[in-house]
Amino acid sequence: MQTNSQNFTSIPRREFLWRFGGGLGGIALAHLLGRHDLLADLTPQKPRAEFNGGLHHRAKVKRIVQLFMNGGASQCDTFDYKPELIKRHGQKFDPGDGSRVEAATSVPGNLMKCPFEWKQYGQCGRWVSSVFPQLATCVDDLAFVMSMASKTNVHGPASYMMNTGFTLPGFPCMGAWISYALGGLSDNLPTFVVLPDARGYPYNQKGNFTSGFLPVTHQGVIIKASAPTPIEDLFPPASAKFITKESEADGLRLLNNLNREHLTHWQGDSRLEARITSYELAAKMQLSAPEVLGLSGESEATRKLYGLDEKATEEFGRRCLTARRMLERGVRFVQVWSGAGGPTNNWDNHADIHKELPAMTNSTDKPVAALVKDLKARGLFEDTLIVWSTEFGRMPFTQGATGRDHNGGTFVSWLAGAGIQGGVAYGESDEWSWKAPKPTYCYDLHATILHLLGIDHEKLTYRHNGSDRRLTDVHGQVIREILA
Numbered sequence: 001m002q003t004n005s006q007n008f009t010s011i012p013r014r015e016f017l018w019r020f021g022g023g024l025g026g027i028a029l030a031h032l033l034g035r036h037d038l039l040a041d042l043t044p045q046k047p048r049a050e051f052n053g054g055l056h057h058r059a060k061v062k063r064i065v066q067l068f069m070n071g072g073a074s075q076c077d078t079f080d081y082k083p084e085l086i087k088r089h090g091q092k093f094d095p096g097d098g099s100r101v102e103a104a105t106s107v108p109g110n111l112m113k114c115p116f117e118w119k120q121y122g123q124c125g126r127w128v129s130s131v132f133p134q135l136a137t138c139v140d141d142l143a144f145v146m147s148m149a150s151k152t153n154v155h156g157p158a159s160y161m162m163n164t165g166f167t168l169p170g171f172p173c174m175g176a177w178i179s180y181a182l183g184g185l186s187d188n189l190p191t192f193v194v195l196p197d198a199r200g201y202p203y204n205q206k207g208n209f210t211s212g213f214l215p216v217t218h219q220g221v222i223i224k225a226s227a228p229t230p231i232e233d234l235f236p237p238a239s240a241k242f243i244t245k246e247s248e249a250d251g252l253r254l255l256n257n258l259n260r261e262h263l264t265h266w267q268g269d270s271r272l273e274a275r276i277t278s279y280e281l282a283a284k285m286q287l288s289a290p291e292v293l294g295l296s297g298e299s300e301a302t303r304k305l306y307g308l309d310e311k312a313t314e315e316f317g318r319r320c321l322t323a324r325r326m327l328e329r330g331v332r333f334v335q336v337w338s339g340a341g342g343p344t345n346n347w348d349n350h351a352d353i354h355k356e357l358p359a360m361t362n363s364t365d366k367p368v369a370a371l372v373k374d375l376k377a378r379g380l381f382e383d384t385l386i387v388w389s390t391e392f393g394r395m396p397f398t399q400g401a402t403g404r405d406h407n408g409g410t411f412v413s414w415l416a417g418a419g420i421q422g423g424v425a426y427g428e429s430d431e432w433s434w435k436a437p438k439p440t441y442c443y444d445l446h447a448t449i450l451h452l453l454g455i456d457h458e459k460l461t462y463r464h465n466g467s468d469r470r471l472t473d474v475h476g477q478v479i480r481e482i483l484a
Helices: 002-010 013-035 083-087 135-141 155-164 174-182 205-209 245-263 270-293 300-305 314-328 353-377 442-452
Strands: 063-069 118-121 126-129 142-148 192-195 333-338 384-390 411-417 424-426 462-464 467-469
Touching (some): 063 174, 063 353, 118 135, 126 135, 135 142, 135 353, 135 411, 155 205, 174 192, 174 333, 174 442, 192 314, 314 333, 314 353, 353 384, 384 442
Parallel strands (some): 063 333, 192 333
Antiparallel strands (some): 118 126
């Protein structure tokens, strides 16, 4: 006992207090600091990337709008002019090299020329069919990728591939990767927004907008711009008179405290963190979203430019105009969809290309051209990238009498805006627009887009199930021929 007493008296007073009181006190202090986010983060979030600095090299693009034509837009009836197809109209298709000619859902018919008139436009002399009269006036600003191809001719897997780089579900889409890599540009608006067709979601439903194995906060925020309630559950129902601004603020504060407390027991689960983030963002969007989505402040000339005064173009035009307003206010990636999933109301023109294709082009031609021209007029073209894409193309021969079946062998995408050399074309399909001899895949398109954002696609990785996953998988080459 005497020895122990001597040991106690030999301990300095401050060390004695820490050993016997500071242990539990330190735990309590750490808990309090953690609740107020004052502890060092063991898995720090990436800082918001500066525009021109990029992640790996100087960036040319600050924001992106992607226009996705759901269903498989026919390349040989829009942008891929083929005199040989016109010459051999009505003949049995024989590629001449012994290749087996097959179709996804039908028996191959005879070759069918484009039923629409073709003309050359712009200083570049780009051929465009008469279904895109307004967009044709913009060809000197567009860079066409004429050799796009898919590894499948089935809608779901092909749509996954164009959005995520994989034909299977469960992988992050491009918008989620960009959100993960660069973060947001605004504290009051989402980083990645999806504007779906009012007629319904595309093939794969919300799977095209998923964050996959990335943290859930990077998934696309769906906004139905034409709906009476564009953002669900953003505001309380009109019947809830008991909810006031003060009570709502108190409720959100309590909910946030409960969620933060719960989160301490589930470290590493991104779903709860995403939910907390979404609540915080929703509170901010209650102020910012109505202003962004309200088009009353736009001039009559602008509304007319986007076709808001015409029945055919009003819905898609509203979403293109909304996309421009979002880009202006700090949304980094906006995806605008044309066409719902299913056999109709999209670009899946199996029955009659003469009637089905014009119904889709009529609704999108004017708004897309307006978006290009409006971004140029406002000076946003200098740091904004526009991407027009689809999941695959159509066959050069008939399905039934005048329809066209799926074709993963070739289709067309185009890009415009920051870092893009307008009026050029890269790659080509064969003389019938059946296959691309040297195919360009989504990996190359994605690598090019990331490159313009200042990102090396081979260095943007995320560790998942023992593998360093990439948007471009193990593929991808930057298409430098279309870069300015």
